[in-house]
Amino acid sequence: MTDTSATSAAAQAPSGVVDLLGLLAYAELVSFFRLSDAAGLAPDLAAKGELAGVAATEYRHYRMLHERLAAMGADPEAAMAPFVEPLDAWHGRTEPRTWLESLVKTYVGDGIAGDFYRTVAEHADAETAEAVRGAVSETERAEAVAVRVRTAVQEDPKLAGPLSLWARRLVGEALSQAQLVAAARPELAALVARGATGGDSGEGGSGGKGDLAAVSRLFAGLTEAHSARLEAMGLSG
Amino acid sequence: MTDTSATSAAAQAPSGVVDLLGLLAYAELVSFFRLSDAAGLAPDLAAKGELAGVAATEYRHYRMLHERLAAMGADPEAAMAPFVEPLDAWHGRTEPRTWLESLVKTYVGDGIAGDFYRTVAEHADAETAEAVRGAVSETERAEAVAVRVRTAVQEDPKLAGPLSLWARRLVGEALSQAQLVAAARPELAALVARGATGGDSGEGGSGGKGDLAAVSRLFAGLTEAHSARLEAMGLSG
Numbered sequence: 001m002t003d004t005s006a007t008s009a010a011a012q013a014p015s016g017v018v019d020l021l022g023l024l025a026y027a028e029l030v031s032f033f034r035l036s037d038a039a040g041l042a043p044d045l046a047a048k049g050e051l052a053g054v055a056a057t058e059y060r061h062y063r064m065l066h067e068r069l070a071a072m073g074a075d076p077e078a079a080m081a082p083f084v085e086p087l088d089a090w091h092g093r094t095e096p097r098t099w100l101e102s103l104v105k106t107y108v109g110d111g112i113a114g115d116f117y118r119t120v121a122e123h124a125d126a127e128t129a130e131a132v133r134g135a136v137s138e139t140e141r142a143e144a145v146a147v148r149v150r151t152a153v154q155e156d157p158k159l160a161g162p163l164s165l166w167a168r169r170l171v172g173e174a175l176s177q178a179q180l181v182a183a184a185r186p187e188l189a190a191l192v193a194r195g196a197t198g199g200d201s202g203e204g205g206s207g208g209k210g211d212l213a214a215v216s217r218l219f220a221g222l223t224e225a226h227s228a229r230l231e232a233m234g235l236s237g
Numbered sequence: 238m239t240d241t242s243a244t245s246a247a248a249q250a251p252s253g254v255v256d257l258l259g260l261l262a263y264a265e266l267v268s269f270f271r272l273s274d275a276a277g278l279a280p281d282l283a284a285k286g287e288l289a290g291v292a293a294t295e296y297r298h299y300r301m302l303h304e305r306l307a308a309m310g311a312d313p314e315a316a317m318a319p320f321v322e323p324l325d326a327w328h329g330r331t332e333p334r335t336w337l338e339s340l341v342k343t344y345v346g347d348g349i350a351g352d353f354y355r356t357v358a359e360h361a362d363a364e365t366a367e368a369v370r371g372a373v374s375e376t377e378r379a380e381a382v383a384v385r386v387r388t389a390v391q392e393d394p395k396l397a398g399p400l401s402l403w404a405r406r407l408v409g410e411a412l413s414q415a416q417l418v419a420a421a422r423p424e425l426a427a428l429v430a431r432g433a434t435g436g437d438s439g440e441g442g443s444g445g446k447g448d449l450a451a452v453s454r455l456f457a458g459l460t461e462a463h464s465a466r467l468e469a470m471g472l473s474g
Contacts, residue, residue: 036273
């Protein structure tokens with residue numbers, strides 16, 4: 001797997017890119033398994049089948065990221081390892097109790113992943129950028145999920161309050177895990193913050209005093225994108 | 238979905254073929270979700286990734302069967318419905334407690350599915366037969382799983398006893414569910430029994446007094462194939 005001639009590619013990648021690929025790889029793998037928790041909540045067999053389809057797409061993304069990491073000369077499992085605890089903790093604290101909660105969670109989670117894929121596409125080498133573009137476009141297919149939630153909320157407006165609260169909890173728990181990750185991986189935080197704001201400030205701050213500023217830009221970016229996603233589902237922040 | 242012009246294809250299919258496709262479709266879907274129960278037992282991230290790969294293959298089979306049922310003019314969800322309870326019951330009674338138990342379960346389950354796919358390939362129309370051939374060859378890739386179990390048993394021969402007992406329980410629980418299914422779906426039982434014995438006896442017996450004979454042939458076939466699979470894993474019946 002570890003082709004030593006390719007090690008230079010990982011070394012040449014902007015700081016944080018291997019981290020970000022590892023984070024996304026484990027996020028896709030754990031989402032794949034966690035989606036099955038929602039299988040018991042599915043209203044019927046057809047919905048169960050669709051859910052399995054979403055999970056299978058997540059597995060394809062995991063494979064693609066795993067292959068990219070190996071091609072860059074990185075050890076994919078080592079790249080994923082730092083993110084196991086925070087992502088498992090997020091899932092553990094946000095177990096959906098209803099089918100609609102699981103749809104909202106899928107949409108919110110896929111949305112954050114999409115933001116991160118775009119950051120990879122901007123900052124990684126051309127081959128990696130090309131590989132993740134497919135994942136971005138598939139992640140955007142999640143719009144069908146937003147339409148379902150919006151329709152359910154239109155039919156029963158009483159759902160809007162509890163589901164908005166649920167979405168707020170999802171992103172709150174994500175931010176509290178992100179804070180731990182950002183503190184431990186300053187270069188990753190700086191990279192994601194650059195992606196979130198679209199600029200390239202903080203270039204010199206990675207690993208230094210710029211971390212706190214990078215983290216707050218990161219959070220601002222996540223929160224802004226999250227508000228847009230809530231609106232797409234007919235919910236409010 | 239339900240193309241009425243195709244309804245005749247389902248009507249012309251040998252009795253039991255739609256049942257068998259529905260049984261296999263739900264079996265693949267539920268295995269897909271159930272495999273995630275084993276994710277927590279995986280010894281490391283790489284094993285978790287491999288497990289996800291097995292699950293993703295099961296999803297592809299589910300999609301293929303779903304599409305074949307729809308193309309035949311059958312309602313895929315209606316075809317699966319009779320098998321939800323017995324398959325869920327089987328999984329509920331055979332929850333693996335260790336990684337090796339989950340490997341043995343995967344191998345035994347995939348093996349039984351493979352026998353059923355071969356029966357479909359023999360008795361269904363050419364297009365359906367062609368579609369399931371891919372599933373048979375992928376199911377046979379499970380040999381890697383057998384090698385893993387055999388290696389573990391060779392390294393620690395004390396495992397052979399408990400794992401052989403586990404395998405016996407898996408097939409015992411499967412037979413007790415199969416008995417209920419066979420009683421409720423005599424045409425399916427007759428079809429599978431013909432497949433298991435390779436002959437075409439019982440052609441006139443479907444739905445009649447031949448059922449009991451068909452069921453015992455079915456059980457004999459399952460048990461015989463199961464013994465061969467135990468041996469492949471270095472276990473004994």
